[in-house]
Amino acid sequence: MTRSAFPRLCTHRVALLAIVLGATLVGGCAEVPEIVFRQEALSTEADMALGGAAPTAENQAIAPAAEPGAADMAKRSGMPEPTPSDIGQPTPQLVKQASLVLVLTDIDTAVTQVQTIIQQAQGDVLSLQDHRSPEGTAQQVSLTLRVPQAELDSVLEALRPLGTVQQQSLTAEDVSSQLVDLEARLKNLRQAEAALLEIMARSGEISHVLEVARELSTVREGIERMAAQQQNLRRQVAFSQIDLTLQSPVTSVPPLRPVGETLGNTWKSATQSVKTFTVSGLKLGLWLLAFSPYWVLLAALGYGGYRLWQSHSQPPATAEADNS
Secondary structure (H helix, E strand, O other): OOOOHHHHHHHHHHHHHHHHHHHHHHHHHHHHHHHHHHHHHHHHHHHHHOOOOOOOHHHHHHHHHHOOOHHHHHHHHOOOOOOOOOOOOOOOOEEEEEEEEEEOOOHHHHHHHHHHHHHHOOOEEEEEEEEEOOOOOOEEEEEEEEEEHHHHHHHHHHHHHHOEEEEEEEEEEEOHHHHHHHHHHHHHHHHHHHHHHHHHHHOOOHHHHHHHHHHHHHHHHHHHHHHHHHHHHHHHHHEEEEEEEEEOOOOOOOOOOOHHHHHHHHHHHHHHHHHHHHHHHHHHHHHHHHOHHHHHHHHHHHHHHHHHHHHHOOOHHHHHHHHO
16 A cells, blocks of 8 residues: 555545544434433323323413414404303302193193103102082192202193193292302311311310210211201202192182072071061060050140141031021
């Protein structure tokens, strides 16, 4: 190998070494982002397995700048800004109660239809009262129904076609605040119960144990009472009550009474009239007897006056005939 060929060989080796080093560096730089991306993917999957992690502070800061929000889009397009929704607000707990009065002719068939409608709605008939007139011309049936609140509207729609609607009403009472108040009270009472149990476990004196036991009994009684109130309210929210009245049409012609009753009433009226007339005649006789001296005096005065008038009214021809 000549001296002129040696520098050329060194130059080729240096160039080849530089190319290898450059390829190695380029490959290493390409592998770094892939490793980083794999680590980020693994961390994201771990966060999602733990319940879903919220985006980082950097992503939250970059996201609004990268993508405009609904309000910005509305401003750019000239449309009004969207109003906040009520999805986050709790659903009101309502106690609903309805009343319905129907007028129809065949009440017995309607009662059977009502029972079928309530059974299909998974409800119950709490009470049924049947009132009929003695003559059998009028009838009224009162029913108290309980149905799930979700089926209340559909049940009312099914009951209305059974007859003519004479009266209807629907009331709703919000008991959300009462349920929240009972829940808070129950939580406090249960915490007090746990504290009393811990004190009872640590106390060694009998007097202290008895005193704590009395307090614990009072607390547990309050828990049972409030739990019953809470359960009752939740049951009223879950099930709605319907007061249904079925009436027969009212006839304008009065019903005929039995013959025996009519004759008996007539005989009582006749005997009462005879008794009244007899008593009135006896009263009149007593009045006349009491004033009899005055009647005799008036009769005597009347007779004397008549005689005097008759004596003065004789004709004079009769007197001349007597003189001749």
